[in-house]
Amino acid sequence: MRHAAGGKICAEAAGVARSVQRAWQGPGRERDLxxxxxxxxxxxxxxxxxxxxxxxxxxxxxxxxxxxxxxxxxxxxxxxxxxxxxxxxxxxxxxxxxxxxxxxxxxxxxxxxxxxxxxxxxxxxxxxxxxxxxxxxxxxxxxxxxxxxxxxxxxxxxxxxxxxxxxxxxxVLPPVYLHSVHEAAGGVVRECCGILEVVAEGLKGPWRYEQAVRWQERARRLPGLLRALRSAVEWAEESTRLNPERRRRARPAGPLGEETLRTLEDVADHLQGLTRVLAEAAADSVRHAEVTRPYADFLHGVGQALTAYGRTVTGEDTQDARRELERTLRQVEAAHGDLRARLAGRPVLGAAAVELSGSLLAEARRLACRLCRGGTRGGTDASAGSGPPVR
Structure with missing residues (x-):
């Protein structure tokens, strides 16, 4: 009992020391406090x-x-x-x-x-x-x-x-909380890209049911990250109200626009749908490998486009990120057309394979359309901005 209590005290002391160090090193929640x-x-x-x-x-x-x-x-x-x-x-x-x-x-x-x-x-x-x-x-x-x-x-x-x-x-240093928005948005984008990457790697060959369940469980955690992001956006927007500093500061990377939030929410929703389809089809993954293998290349492309989109959302290297986003979105559109042609021209192995290929194509179309629409509209929200820079 004493050993456990001592361990908790040491852990708490270490946490306090890390907080003090982060407050000293740079902007963040600890320094704000x-x-x-x-x-x-x-x-x-x-x-x-x-x-x-x-x-x-x-x-x-x-x-x-x-x-x-x-x-x-x-x-x-x-x-x-x-x-x-x-x-x-x-x-x-x-x-x-x-x-x-x-x-x-x-x-x-x-x-x-x-x-x-x-x-x-x-x-x-x-x-x-x-x-x-x-x-x-x-x-x-x-x-x-x-x-x-x-x-x-x-x-x-x-x-x-x-x-x-x-x-x-x-x-006296009126607070503006934009760094939390960028951190939360970056966390959502990174998690979505991580899910796309592991699913794409898994679909290069037959996948196991346990893998599909892990993909699905990971995708189910996305709504929690999105709620945290929306809360951070609302908090950042409130911090600019009645704030005398909001006009004096430069404003290159303000709070996310509603279109950007909807884009990330829709991408997360489509990822949940994709992992659900794969989990339901996992019992026949060996037979479905020929159908799902072409899908892996498409998901890799979507992941690259989403990474570039995330850079525009957080204001990181905005001009370069916009050019990269435009390039990867063109690749996603081309990859979607190629995926349709490859799946349509491949001989299917029964009704289950037909159903799976149709579901995958539908999710691919939703992902590609949502990301392209968000990239041409929502990406400009973050780059134009309406609030002060991160403190």
Whole structure:
């Protein structure tokens, strides 16, 4: 037991050390977290100093607390949360002050005010900040002094802290999360290319059922990668809203366009269909080898085109990648025509082979058409871009 606990502690320590090293080496999630922590600290100190200088009869904790929690991962989220939180704090402070002044006893006021504020906090327009109303009410009742002046100062402190938090987040290295989009898109493309490669290699000869099952299971994991990619795109788009840096920075590689996302989703869907067809036909793979062997060359070509497409999506060597993509797409179209001619002119070995060749040709047509359509439309989305470069 002690050995296992020690191993977990060592593994955690090693993970922390790797995170520190990545934060030191260059841009990434770890460095973003360090910057966010430093900005939140700066906002809290500034809010504390401003509140102590401008306001006398206030809870010293209120302004820095609000500023600290409002330095969020995007400027847009900071502004949205600032509105929600300050309104919740103002409501909680006013209700608690009124209850304490009427009832005279803080415990009795807590029994009546806190349930009401907790219920109000579930109102959808408060979002995740509804709990701030009950928290501010608790701070007010626990303070021991209640008056309209004190309540006004505490509400002003909340607004002051919110303003400082939003300003620090917007003016000091405002976050833009495009590297996560490029990493997620590159991961989807690499996995699709990897599936194409192993399937193409396997189809050069008779394949086993176990191989086909592994191909199918690997293709079934693609929707999870695509969900992560779409989430990263939405996060990156949010990070450019209300961001004062979005116009000043160069914009060669912004968030992916919707056409690019649909292209990758359709390619993943076609790969799932292809691996499903092969898994169903694996029982007669020896007899079907003559049908599937020509398919291997076509899949190699699709993999090369998808690799070039991925370079245009992530903004890597955009001009060279576009030329490479155009060349490989022409090869894919030619390979598809050649595949049709080869399969149509080959003598088939029964109804199962006819069914398999028809299914493979159908999946080949879908793959080729989707990739060609996406290459001529969606590839330009990423290269043109609409957001700042990766930080």
């Amino acid at each position: 360090v910057v966010l922590a430093l900005k939140a600290t700066l906002a809290a100190v500034l809010a504390w100093s401003a509140a102590a200088w401008l306001l006398r009869n206030t809870l010293a904790l209120m302004a820095p607390w609000v500023a600290l929690v409002l330095v969020r991962t995007t400027v847009y989220r900071s502004v949205a949360w600032a509105i929600q939180q300050t309104l919740a704090i103002a409501l909680g402070t006013v209700v608690a002050t009124a209850g304490a002044m009427v009832l005279g006893r803080p415990v009795v006021a807590m029994l009546l005010v806190l349930p009401v504020m907790l219920l109000i906090g579930n109102w959808q327009h408060f979002g995740e900040q509804g709990i701030a109303g009950a928290t501010s009410a608790l701070f007010t009742l626990a303070g021991g002094e209640w008056s309209a002046g004190i309540a006004a100062d505490r509400v002003l402190a909340a607004f002051l802290g919110a303003g400082v938090g939003v300003m620090v987040n917007a003016l």
